[in-house]
Amino acid sequence: MAGTLQDTIYAIATPVGEGGIGILRLSGEKAVEVADRIVRLRSGRTLASARSHHLYHADALDAAAEPEGEAASAHLPPRPIDEVLAVVMRAPRSYTAEDVVEIHCHGGPYVLQALCESLRRGGARLAEPGEFTKRAFLNGRLDLAQAEAVLDTIQAKTAGSLRLAQEQLRGILSQEVNRLRDHLVQLLARVEAGIDFTEDDITFIQPQELTNRLREAGAAIGRLADTGREGRIVREGVPVAIVGRPNVGKSSLLNALLQTDRAIVTPIPGTTRDVLEEVLNIRGLPARILDTAGVRQTEDPVEQEGVRRSRAAMEQAELLLILVDGSVLLNEEDRALLALHPDKKRLLVINKSDLPGLVPDEALPVWAKASSSGIGKVVRISALTGAGLDNLRDAIRTSVLRDDFESGDSAVVTRLRHQTSLEKAREALTHAADSSERMLSGEFVAMDVRAGLDALGEITGAVTTEDILERIFRDFCIGK
Numbered sequence: 001m002a003g004t005l006q007d008t009i010y011a012i013a014t015p016v017g018e019g020g021i022g023i024l025r026l027s028g029e030k031a032v033e034v035a036d037r038i039v040r041l042r043s044g045r046t047l048a049s050a051r052s053h054h055l056y057h058a059d060a061l062d063a064a065a066e067p068e069g070e071a072a073s074a075h076l077p078p079r080p081i082d083e084v085l086a087v088v089m090r091a092p093r094s095y096t097a098e099d100v101v102e103i104h105c106h107g108g109p110y111v112l113q114a115l116c117e118s119l120r121r122g123g124a125r126l127a128e129p130g131e132f133t134k135r136a137f138l139n140g141r142l143d144l145a146q147a148e149a150v151l152d153t154i155q156a157k158t159a160g161s162l163r164l165a166q167e168q169l170r171g172i173l174s175q176e177v178n179r180l181r182d183h184l185v186q187l188l189a190r191v192e193a194g195i196d197f198t199e200d201d202i203t204f205i206q207p208q209e210l211t212n213r214l215r216e217a218g219a220a221i222g223r224l225a226d227t228g229r230e231g232r233i234v235r236e237g238v239p240v241a242i243v244g245r246p247n248v249g250k251s252s253l254l255n256a257l258l259q260t261d262r263a264i265v266t267p268i269p270g271t272t273r274d275v276l277e278e279v280l281n282i283r284g285l286p287a288r289i290l291d292t293a294g295v296r297q298t299e300d301p302v303e304q305e306g307v308r309r310s311r312a313a314m315e316q317a318e319l320l321l322i323l324v325d326g327s328v329l330l331n332e333e334d335r336a337l338l339a340l341h342p343d344k345k346r347l348l349v350i351n352k353s354d355l356p357g358l359v360p361d362e363a364l365p366v367w368a369k370a371s372s373s374g375i376g377k378v379v380r381i382s383a384l385t386g387a388g389l390d391n392l393r394d395a396i397r398t399s400v401l402r403d404d405f406e407s408g409d410s411a412v413v414t415r416l417r418h419q420t421s422l423e424k425a426r427e428a429l430t431h432a433a434d435s436s437e438r439m440l441s442g443e444f445v446a447m448d449v450r451a452g453l454d455a456l457g458e459i460t461g462a463v464t465t466e467d468i469l470e471r472i473f474r475d476f477c478i479g480k
Helices: 031-036 069-074 109-121 131-138 144-155 159-169 172-196 207-225 228-236 250-258 301-316 332-338 389-400 416-437 442-460 466-473
Strands: 009-012 019-027 039-041 055-061 080-089 100-107 238-243 276-282 285-291 319-325 345-351 378-380
Touching: 009 109, 009 131, 019 031, 019 109, 019 131, 031 080, 031 100, 039 080, 055 100, 055 109, 080 109, 100 109, 131 144, 131 466, 144 159, 144 172, 144 442, 144 466, 159 172, 159 228, 159 285, 172 207, 172 416, 172 442, 207 416, 207 442, 228 285, 228 416, 238 250, 238 301, 250 276, 250 285, 250 319, 250 345, 250 389, 276 389, 285 389, 319 332, 319 389, 345 389, 378 389, 416 442
Parallel strands: 238 285, 238 319, 319 345, 345 378
Antiparallel strands: 009 019, 019 100, 039 055, 055 080, 080 100, 276 285
């Protein structure tokens, strides 16, 4: 970021556009001094004398502007911009652990911009994206995993993703990582003590015990890393493609799941020519539903492009909903689709259950016959009446998440960055355990244990670089 921690920064903390309330936030050593130049408390006191964490009724003035013309000659007082509420939060009891001032004004764009201009003239600068949270991290208010959870909380799309973000913000992941690091620090201390007293033939930990404890630590790290897939799915969502030949009801299914007419539905095959994408809450799981064009052989160049995009969506999706028309017999186009992507998770969705059925279980492919209970490989629905949609929602969730997956008191990894660091730590401890088992010099064991400690430290920010910080905080909005 361009500035330094010595700068006083400001930003609008509420969304762009008109609103009942707009909030301006300042942070830094001179936050109170800068705000005091434009905020006049109705009580007559100065903002600098205000009690911390108390709201005060005030006027925000254009005090930083230089008076011109008649105003200059008449020495008129600064003109008011808005009636506001102001609050001072003194360090370290603030979000950034610095002095923070918030000005709550009316939420009109001009009002907010006029106040921003006054603060700029008063000596503050506009904050960079995520700079408030970055300062909270640098000042020890949050660790790096908690700082990322702030962004996850803002971007949460379902109750499940919000719950995971809040658990991480409360430090459940950080506590588990720190517990693992503390255990490794104790092991490393014994290993290094043994190195220091090699000539005295003093053993601080038996080789077999050291090997066992290193393997146990590696296994614990591995178990935490293994939560990464489900954690990222709940945080980011899972891409789910609705595929099928033309006119089997793909767009009708999308509309039924959304409970709105998002996609155009007609009896004419090939109506959908592009991939439509919507995010749905499926049993607490954010699902990116991709409604694709019907897949078939065609001479129409526009429809050919739609089919190409449908195939690309299938490659991108983690789960395929292969939709067939249950009121007619399966044809070669259906069978060709059912044979695609055997490596992916697939659900066979038989639509139009409100009509007489012509697709018996005996006609289904082997992988679909594995479970025809309604919560598994095959789900029968009617996009027209809504029958079977609850079963489909259950099947989508159980297809991408483990049956026993539920966030709670145990830590869950939600970012690829965390999972990569855990994998590095597990690999380092595997090397350390192998070295210990082979009775190699303690220096080799200590080197790998340190590498494991550093990898774990990257998660919470105990070990970090400016490049990592830039990559993390650039995704934040200005004002947070």
